[in-house]
Amino acid sequence: MNHLKSILSSCPVALFTLFAISASAGVAAGQTYGPDAYGYYADPIPNAFLDISTTGLDVTSQLQSSPGISNQDDGSYKFNLNQTVNFYGIPYTQARVSSNGYITFSNFATDYTNDCPVGSPDNPNLNIMPFWDDLDFRTQGNIYLETQGIAPTRVRIIQWTGAGFFADPAADVTFQVVIYEASGWIEFHYQGMNGLPGDGNSATIGIEDDPRVGGAGNALEISCNTSGVLANAAFRIQRGSGTGGINGVPGSISLALGGTQALSISVGSGFAGQTCLVLGTFSGSVPGFPYGGFQIPLNIDSYFLNTVNAPGTPPLTNSFTTLDAQGMSVASFTAPPGTTPALIGYTFHHAAVVLDLSTGFPVLTWVTGAAQCALLP
Ligand SMILES: [Ca+2]
Numbered sequence: 001m002n003h004l005k006s007i008l009s010s011c012p013v014a015l016f017t018l019f020a021i022s023a024s025a026g027v028a029a030g031q032t033y034g035p036d037a038y039g040y041y042a043d044p045i046p047n048a049f050l051d052i053s054t055t056g057l058d059v060t061s062q063l064q065s066s067p068g069i070s071n072q073d074d075g076s077y078k079f080n081l082n083q084t085v086n087f088y089g090i091p092y093t094q095a096r097v098s099s100n101g102y103i104t105f106s107n108f109a110t111d112y113t114n115d116c117p118v119g120s121p122d123n124p125n126l127n128i129m130p131f132w133d134d135l136d137f138r139t140q141g142n143i144y145l146e147t148q149g150i151a152p153t154r155v156r157i158i159q160w161t162g163a164g165f166f167a168d169p170a171a172d173v174t175f176q177v178v179i180y181e182a183s184g185w186i187e188f189h190y191q192g193m194n195g196l197p198g199d200g201n202s203a204t205i206g207i208e209d210d211p212r213v214g215g216a217g218n219a220l221e222i223s224c225n226t227s228g229v230l231a232n233a234a235f236r237i238q239r240g241s242g243t244g245g246i247n248g249v250p251g252s253i254s255l256a257l258g259g260t261q262a263l264s265i266s267v268g269s270g271f272a273g274q275t276c277l278v279l280g281t282f283s284g285s286v287p288g289f290p291y292g293g294f295q296i297p298l299n300i301d302s303y304f305l306n307t308v309n310a311p312g313t314p315p316l317t318n319s320f321t322t323l324d325a326q327g328m329s330v331a332s333f334t335a336p337p338g339t340t341p342a343l344i345g346y347t348f349h350h351a352a353v354v355l356d357l358s359t360g361f362p363v364l365t366w367v368t369g370a371a372q373c374a375l376l377p
């Protein structure tokens with residue numbers, strides 16, 4: 001029996017209790033940037049600015065252009081991440097925040113001339129760039145740092161608030177980077193982006209590896225010297241594989257030949273013994289819907305409901321499991337040989353939700369990113 005075919009035309013009525021109140025979420029498709037050669041991609045997400053301007057550590061006065069030389073125009077501050085951040089496969093525990101709108105795992109954190117396109121081998125490299133431009137904090141603006149939450153699900157927040165520009169001191173922009181410990185998500189959230197340069201026409205937005213080491217393709221560009229509406233926008237950068245999330249291999253299946261994608265879930269030992277439920281969609285991962293303090297990166301459709309109502313059944317097997325001591329599990333998404341060509345061009349996404357059932361009532365404790373599987377001829 002071809003379960004994939006039946007899913008396209010079926011729509012189960014009953015709902016798993018957990019999601020009973022969430023079915024009204026929208027299904028508008030967003031624009032996806034990437035993936036880059038390493039598998040990082042970005043999606044627009046709802047803005048959820050976590051303002052730390054009254055609670056965070058203000059490091060503005062500690063910005064330096066070189067050791068001992070204070071500089072609030074082109075300066076940087078080295079800080080502890082308070083979590084291990086895996087970036088292009090390398091773990092980091094420290095980074096530098098630049099007055100010019102980026103953080104870097106390199107030593108080059110004072111550059112005021114943003115490179116375009118993203119991926120230049122020129123320094124700086126190893127960058128997370130929510131808004132790399134020639135910002136200037138001498139007349140206005142502050143940079144704040146804060147860690148929120150409890151391991152293994154902490155978030156590290158780096159926030160540029162009310163920053164002026166070297167070329168336009170009256171303009172001001174406010175934005176932040178949020179790095180998620182367990183999932184590795186990197187999010188950019190923007191608030192007021194005022195004045196002409198606030199639209200990004202002179203800024204670089206994205207991430208890059210060291211292209212001299214990781215290859216020129218390890219670079220994800222969201223925008224480069226291009227005007228756009230950034231105020232109240234937000235982007236989530238994630239990888240379809242890697243620790244702390246869900247990893248789908250291979251990334252596509254031939255419907256003629258059939259095949260199986262292994263979905264490896266790895267969320268950390270802190271979730272050992274908890275229940276893992278893998279859910280799916282063929283309607284995209286953006287916007288998804290909010291539930292229990294998390295954003296589920298799956299749009300609700302008949303396949304989603306099938307994975308909720310009939311976990312562990314084809315085409316998605318071993319999808320309802322107990323996480324092992326390392327917080328890991330593996331599910332399988334299978335298309336049998338000769339699956340209907342009507343599915344060609346569909347991309348299925350799968351994400352795992354982690355549930356603590358120890359109290360007798362399911363409590364959502366974590367949600368992974370979404371792994372993609374493209375269906376090919
Ligand atoms: Ca570079």
Ligand SMILES: [Ca+2]
Binds near residue numbers: 099100
């Ligand atoms: Ca500057």
Ligand SMILES: [Ca+2]
Binds near residue numbers: 113132133202203
């Ligand atoms: Ca610029």
